[in-house]
Amino acid sequence: MTTPYDLTGQVALVTGGTRGIGRATCMALGRQGAQVVVSSRKAAAVEETVAALREAGYQAEGIPANVGRLEDAHALADQALARHGRVDILVNNAATNPVFGAVEDTSPEAFAKIMDVNVRGPFELAKRLLPAMKAAGRGAIVNMSSIGGLAPERGLGIYSVSKAAIISLTQVMAKEWGKHGVRVNAICPGFIKTDFSQVLWSNEAVMGEVLANQPIARLGTPEDIAELALFLASPAAGFVTGGVYLADGGYLL
Numbered sequence: 306m307t308t309p310y311d312l313t314g315q316v317a318l319v320t321g322g323t324r325g326i327g328r329a330t331c332m333a334l335g336r337q338g339a340q341v342v343v344s345s346r347k348a349a350a351v352e353e354t355v356a357a358l359r360e361a362g363y364q365a366e367g368i369p370a371n372v373g374r375l376e377d378a379h380a381l382a383d384q385a386l387a388r389h390g391r392v393d394i395l396v397n398n399a400a401t402n403p404v405f406g407a408v409e410d411t412s413p414e415a416f417a418k419i420m421d422v423n424v425r426g427p428f429e430l431a432k433r434l435l436p437a438m439k440a441a442g443r444g445a446i447v448n449m450s451s452i453g454g455l456a457p458e459r460g461l462g463i464y465s466v467s468k469a470a471i472i473s474l475t476q477v478m479a480k481e482w483g484k485h486g487v488r489v490n491a492i493c494p495g496f497i498k499t500d501f502s503q504v505l506w507s508n509e510a511v512m513g514e515v516l517a518n519q520p521i522a523r524l525g526t527p528e529d530i531a532e533l534a535l536f537l538a539s540p541a542a543g544f545v546t547g548g549v550y551l552a553d554g555g556y557l558l
């Protein structure tokens with residue numbers, strides 16, 4: 306039985322697909338029948354994730370890439386296009402935050418790295434995949450932002466700036482590319498239990514404060530975000546573009 310979430314015949318590329326939210330998103334897209342192209346920097350992690358997807362009965366393959374490097378981002382898009390002729394779904398999920406603390410302590414190198422991985426990489430990938438999406442008359446791009454992109458969290462500095470930038474990038478692309486059948490949306494996760502946020506959730510005092518003010522008083526799971534990414538990527542969201550979707554247990558209320 307087909308449903309509006311059926312992705313049979315669609316090719317989905319997920320960056321940062323080997324852990325946390327990205328891996329759960331690969332699983333959700335695979336479950337719905339997509340051919341999943343898993344990517345992250347470490348080839349061994351990519352291989353292991355592809356094996357896990359296939360073990361679950363899903364279609365998957367891997368292409369390692371560091372999206373912060375221009376040549377890697379281009380090669381990733383080119384290889385996916387060379388294999389399949391098009392990519393229908395792009396989930397720009399990989400991100401980095403190498404610094405924690407006062408924003409004035411951010412070095413020019415750290416600033417550039419954060420922007421290269423979190424903003425330029427997603428843009429370059431989307432731009433490179435656009436001609437094939439235009440030719441197919443369809444495409445869905447999901448950009449992983451953060452609650453930090455809407456309201457800066459103390460200590461996250463330029464990471465929050467990069468997450469605000471990807472919200473704006475989402476809106477710009479949605480506005481310009483809707484006429485080609487390409488939808489672009491952003492997700493703002495709250496506190497999700499992954500390696501990335503371990504510094505926060507392993508600190509009892511910090512988590513106590515967070516959860517005391519959060520209507521759904523638990524940490525989010527990667528699957529909480531993956532199911533929203535799946536919705537936005539699928540035909541079920543055919544009229545949804547330029548949106549910014551919070552999944553934060555109500556934390557920002």
Ligand SMILES: NC(=O)c1ccc[n+]([C@@H]2O[C@H](COP(=O)([O-])OP(=O)(O)OC[C@H]3O[C@@H](n4cnc5c(N)ncnc54)[C@H](OP(=O)(O)O)[C@@H]3O)[C@@H](O)[C@H]2O)c1
Nearest residue numbers: 321323324325326345346347371372399400497499501502
């Ligand atoms: N966890 C949270 O609480 C939270 C909250 C708000 C937003 N987010 C956002 O959600 C997304 C996923 O976060 P997560 O918590 O799932 O992270 P995670 O568990 O640490 O996983 C990060 C993934 O990204 C890959 N990666 C890191 N740097 C990369 C690069 N330069 N190029 C390509 N791949 C790279 C990692 O694999 P390799 O090491 O092999 O590259 C890994 O697969 C990020 O955009 C993050 O900003 C997370």
